[in-house]
Amino acid sequence: MFKIEPTYxxxxxxxxxxxxxxxxxxxxxxxxxxxxxxxxQNEGKIICKDCFEGRQNNN
Ligand SMILES: [Zn+2]
Known part of the structure; x- marks a missing residue:
């Protein structure tokens, strides 16, 4: 699969x-x-479901 930095x-x-x-x-x-x-890998921005849907949980 993709090798990207494993953070959003x-x-x-x-x-x-x-x-x-x-x-x-x-x-x-x-x-x-x-x-x-x-x-x-160069241009993509990885977004979690919460951020994508506009919900920010501060853990
Ligand atoms: Zn997020």
């Missing part, structure tokens, strides 16, 4: 295994998934 871009929480995540990115001019993967 928004809240900085650790990403747990099998957690549902959202990736915010601009879709690249890409011809294949390999390029898409590289693009996510």
């Amino acid at each position: 871009s928004f809240c900085g929480k650790n990403i747990e295994a099998y957690e549902e995540v959202y990736v915010k990115m601009c879709y690249p001019k890409s011809r294949g998934f390999t390029e898409l993967k590289a693009f996510i």
Whole structure:
């Protein structure tokens, strides 16, 4: 799967295994998934479900 820093871009929480995540990115001019993967690593922002839905829990 993706090798990205295992924290969320928004809240900085650790990403747990099998957690549902959202990736915010601009879709690249890409011809294949390999390029898409590289693009996510460079440009993608990983957002947890709470942040995505606008709910901020302060743990
Ligand atoms: Zn979050």
